[in-house]
Amino acid sequence: VNTNGSVLLSEIVGTIKLKVFLSGMPELRLGLNDRMLFELTGRGKNKSVELEDVKFHQCVRLSRFDNDRTISFIPPDGDFELMSYRLNTQGEPLIWIESVIEKFSHSRVEIMVKAKGQFKKQSVANGVEIAVPVPSDADSPKFKTSVGSAKYMPEKNVVVWSIKSFPGGKEFLMRAHFGLPSVEKEEVEGRPPIAVRFPMPQFPLIAGRVRYMKIIEKSGDPDTPPWALPSQRGHYQLRTQ
Incomplete structure (x- = not known):
């Protein structure tokens, strides 16, 4: 996305x-x-x-x-x-992703990611991983999630939001705060897409x-x-x- x-x-x-x-x-x-x-x-x-x-x-x-x-x-x-x-x-993917970037100053950025399950409540996606790209010069990461956990992987320049169980119809949020030497650098480089992977056994x-x-x-x-x-x-x- x-x-x-x-x-x-x-x-x-x-x-x-x-x-x-x-x-x-x-x-x-x-x-x-x-x-x-x-x-x-x-x-x-x-x-x-x-x-x-x-x-x-x-x-x-x-x-x-x-x-x-x-x-x-x-x-x-x-x-x-x-x-x-x-x-x-x-068509639309089973887990819909929206992201918003808020810039508070020239050296601090907050990324908000919302994930919503667009499948029936009876079904559950297990082991969901949402990889959110961040600038290569990001530091001082802080996370807040409504469910699951987030981990910064500087070697890949991504934040991986892991959700063990994602029922259909549910909506979850993740916020990530980063310090950046230069916000303008990100605007020049652009942002890579967010990637979502998950298995759904026995789902037709x-x-x-x-x-x-x-x-x-x-x-x-x-x-x-x-x-x-x-x-x-x-x-x-x-x-x-």
Whole structure:
């Protein structure tokens, strides 16, 4: 976000992660909603948002996906990342940032930063980091935050405002006071943009949802998982949330 409040860059890096505890080597098939499939193929309508840098785990059968867009794979045991993607967003970011600079004299500056969660109250952003650039000759930092903590990192010329938990709809403030040998120097150099990073697990940012996870057991396999719902012989469907 630049000094005028305009968003210079907004992107989402998303992943689908699995934790597998299955006996044998069953085949799994992941079903996504139609819109996300269109996005993955790049053949969506104008209103669809295309994913970029889509990467699958090596266990995914890429030839099957290329043919009919089915995500089919034999998973490894334990935790692994099934797929990842990047999405450039054109709308307003989930955490909106505003900043104001007040100059009290030729050697003292106060920076006020306001952050507001523009997502539903039921969701929470964890580990939010807001990096606010400051002049290279800043000194004597003092901070006041309505939540979280602020830390001056002179080696990077930024103040990092850390918020452990940021619920949707909430608004928080941070004020930073600095001494400056010359305020005019900052006006000549200009101010770099403010950067915001945060994870939001299990949040459907792209309206892409998992419709089903099917587990295909070999015919006659006696090891029927106790959590599976039988739909037909040798074919089980796992409920997802």
